[in-house]
Amino acid sequence: MEVKGTIYRIAGPVVTVIDVPTKMYDVVKIGNEGLMGEVIGIEGDKSTIQVYEDTSGIAPGEPVENTGMPLSVELGPGLLESIYDGIQRPLPVLMEKMKSDFIERGVTAPGLDRAREWEFTPVATIGTEVKGGDIIGTVPETHIEHKIMVPPNVSGVVDDIKSGSFKVTDCVCTLADGTELTLMQKWPVRAPRPSRKKLMPNIPLITGQRILDGLFPLAKGGTAAIPGPFGSGKTVTQQQLAKWSDTEIVVYIGCGERGNEMADVLNEFPELADPKTGKPLMERTVLIANTSNMPVAAREASVYTGITIAEYYRDMGYDVSLMADSTSRWAEAMREISSRLEEMPGEEGYPAYLSARLSEFYERAGRVDTLSGLTGSVTVIGAVSPPGGDFSEPVTQNTLRIVKVFWALDSKLSQKRHFPSINWLESYSLYTDLLSDWYNEQVSPEWLQLRGEAMEILQKESELQEIVQLVGSDALPEDQQLTMEVARMLREIFLQQNAFHPVDTFCTMEHQYRLIKAILKYSDMANNALESGIPLEDIISVKSKDDLSKVKFEKELDKELDKVLATMNEEFETMREAVK
Amino acid sequence: MKEYKTINEVSGPLIFVEKTEPVGYNELVYIKLEDGTTKRGQVLDTSKDIVVVQVFEGTGGLNRSCGVRFTGETIKLPVSIDLLGRILSGSGDPLDGGPRIVPEDRIDIGGAAMNPYARKPPEDFIQTGISTIDGMNTLVRGQKLPIFSGSGLPHNDIALQIARQAKVPGSEEAFAVVFAGMGITNEEAQTFMQDFERTGALERAVVFLNLADDPAVERLITPRLALTAAEYLAYEHDMHVLVVLTDLTNYAEALRQMGAAREEVPGRRGYPGYMYTDFSTIYERAGVIKGRKGSVTQFPILSMPGDDITHPIPDLSGYITEGQIVVSRDLHRKGIYPPINVLPSLSRLMNSGIGAGKTRDDHKAVSDQMYAAYAEGNDLRGLVAIVGKEALSERDRKFLEFADMFEDQFVRQGKDEDRSIETTLEIGWNLLAELSEAQLTRIDSETIAKYHPAHRAK
Ligand SMILES: Nc1ncnc2c1ncn2[C@@H]1O[C@H](COP(=O)(O)OP(=O)(O)OP(=O)(O)O)[C@@H](O)[C@H]1O
């Protein structure tokens, strides 16, 4: 159904068209070049379109075509290892078709490669009754097995099912009513894909980042926000999560950020190995890159494109994590379009529906029972870029009302090159209670207590710091000076983690546990020693303490740590002998 | 080309034209005044009823009887290799008395976004000869690294020193400098030009000048002309181009002025809500493309109003650029040149440009250690002001001294002092050697054994 009208007005990415019937969110082709756009407002016989491409040179009177279809993504084998723009056009294909290293306009490209063939193995058999979400067969996509599912709104009895090599548009299964199922399905990006039931998120997302797993854990299917001023480490943290999280699939959205950062990911991910499978990280990753200078309307769409792809893999029973860097740029795209529409602005010029859009988006996260009865999850981690680093602004505030984990980046820490610059006093995780069973069973029954002690020491340090600012550290009693020293160790050894160090970049849960335990063991021995009259000077200058600060960089962490602990015992023993 | 005499309204830099045939968005427009002069403009909003045009040379002298012609194309820059050595106005006309450019091509100044897939991650170390940059905030080819400064600070001297000294050690590839002045004073412009002439740099440079008394709207196209020229030289002539843009603050003011004229809902401090996106269409034009030889490196300069780094201009810039070099009034008052404060400064691409085979294997460790030590010493200064030096422990006193020596020996250097990266790292090691080895927690023992002065002497 294609209906034609004409362009009435053009103001940047917003175009008004007349004489063409539309529905909200219909995809419309604009002008002689057929630029893609989406209906975002209707008034009388005029419809307002946000256009996903540059509108320079387009003039009133040019033709308009309504496709009658909502903005959708193509879901099927070939998503993994792809890099798309905000509306799922594969960037390598665009480069080839445009014959240019720059994004020209008026070129369309399907999300999935039409020529490539996939090896389909059926699991459903003739005569089985299938309904939405059921798995009819599998395709080895990368090392990941792609499950071909019945689209959510389809059901029936399998009349015929094939096996062999197929293109994404080939029919592999026919239902009794004649419905043909292909390897590919389409789904409108603004509608969440259905699932049976939401489950409690009680399994942690293990990220290999000490401050995250150790102090402020995120659950699989949970939501987290990383707000921080520029240069405080949002992107590095998101990339660390994309690299080392123990999920099966990663969707990484570069939403209105730098081109070079995406190039970096493209360069690095094929080289890095997934710690769990040993396979190249790229094989489990889908990238969406709508950089800051690419059209804002496509930036607005990019987060929806990303989350729909994430939900699709969740429906196969996978754990998926999605990073959006940065949700503030998405909000700004909304603001820009809203202001072109001359809508009544809410706070700081953002549209009044900002809060609603943010919560709708984060609500699409979750651990679920899928339609086919599997368990899958989508974990969402959104970076937030508050102007001037001021967390009281609308995007940060509205996000914090929804998400359960808050990793507060702090420019005071990043300026001291304390990385990751996550402020341990401001950040929080509301999942700690839900996850405690898991930590008790999988790490150690001691874990929660150790974690509590560490937090207490860090808290204590900040109180003491205030006194030190007034009187200097020498004026503190010795036991408090020791507390400060242990806090420093916690900060430098445990909290600081260098993303660019080949070993330190990833730390297993087991090693996290051992490190924190070693620091607290030093703390215990040091406090006992102090009580028995050993001078503080001697206690804090034991060699094993310096060595402890270096073990995290060692490949053979366990062995080195054993050595350090043994030395530590000896050193304290010797000191005790001496005072006797 | 049809001429319309249907201007309905003139308001600030905008004119509203009625009863036109269909006019394209962003089209270039000529406006003929009664005295015969012609001004240029660009379409901001077009519909069947009315076309809104922003006039680059200002609307002074315009009235309703002026003739308006729509060219049917967007603004283009005529380019050729002869651009090198030329001084052009903020809208691209020769200012140096030379002939018009005979174009090899005419390129749209809007600059399409680079396909992220076509980008090659920047990684070639550029030596600027300035220790605080090379040693601790390393610049690489294809990076955009702005100077955040304030009024009255020597950012221009720093920019000139970089333009003079920047090189890729061991590389003989062709390079060029593109300079765009936006709203700078005549005096500043002369300083730049004299320095270019004195050092012979002009031969390899293209200069675009929009001066303080030139129309503000013109400032919106000046950086785009400059970047179009830069991309042309980089991608058609395989040159490594360093683009100096100064002062982005003036550009942003012009943007705000335009927004107000269009009666848009203002964002923070009256700047348009789309300023981030607008800035990105300038900054993101830096880069390196796979399979092409040239590169575009940007060195934008902006002055922070009230020295406030959270002001929207530096703030939104910092969110797009790959780091920033912060010029500090405190260091300047102490008489230190270049007064670069390394603590808030950052080069995000540093890690890919340094290390063995690029600079030296100890580079990262030295830089990290100096950051940590200087930050600590600097913190202690606050404490000393309250409790006095006596209350400090021996360890703390060392760090305090380190901070002073760091500023005096590492930060401070001459305006013509071109330090090699080896010299920079040497100075660094000599300073670190003043601390005890146990305090060098960010450097591994192998590196210490290899480079620490105490070990090398043996
Ligand atoms: N965990 C880390 N380990 C080492 N370095 C880090 C770490 N996190 C951040 N950094 C350093 O901080 C710099 C800035 O980090 P990043 O690019 O992630 O900031 P950002 O918050 O995303 O900024 P923007 O909002 O401008 O995008 C990095 O280039 C890197 O040098």
Ligand SMILES: [Mg+2]
């Ligand atoms: Mg970032």
